[in-house]
Amino acid sequence: DAGVIQSPRHEVTEMGQEVTLRCKPISGHNSLFWYRQTMMRGLELLIYFNNNVPIDDSGMPEDRFSAKMPNASFSTLKIQPSEPRDSAVYFCASSETGGGQPQHFGDGTRLSIL
């Protein structure tokens, strides 16, 4: 039973470059979440989608960040241009609708911006 799949697992790039993180949610899940985790700020919700529609993007740090969900099985988080302070682990999670339904997390993308 495949879980949430994220790619790449690790990304190292120079500041100013465009970075694209990818996520495949669990089949049948209709909510998708992007998180960022750092030592300083802990776990932060960036944006979430319900039925492919962005519902709450209040956690997106600035206009350099954008997220899309073109269909139920794929989402991207893009940073353009990237900055060293964007270095973090980015997690994608998905869930079914319903109060008691938990979120299932991917293994994350460890992003380093030099």
Added chain:
Amino acid sequence: GDSVTQMEGPVTLSEEAFLTINCTYTATGYPSLFWYVQYPGEGLQLLLKATKADDKGSNKGFEATYRKETTSFHLEKGSVQVSDSAVYFCALKDTGFQKLVFGTGTRLLVSP
């Protein structure tokens, strides 16, 4: 707004010791409550959950009881192992919302 408060870590224990990690919450509705565990280099994994008052969630020897009167969901384990060393997150999902509200996490270190 909704919030979750966890005890500060790290919690340092010897193998076979009893574990309690405190979690209290504030919510406007009737939330579901969750404990997640994060091992080094991995994503968060659901450990257990409870969806209504007095429910007890349990998994892998861990337990937590949803206490509405004290707005708490403390995590317990009778005998910890070195392999339980990880960061534990308490979280809630309030009525009508899809997103989780997380606590700051509590690091557990178990020594042999």
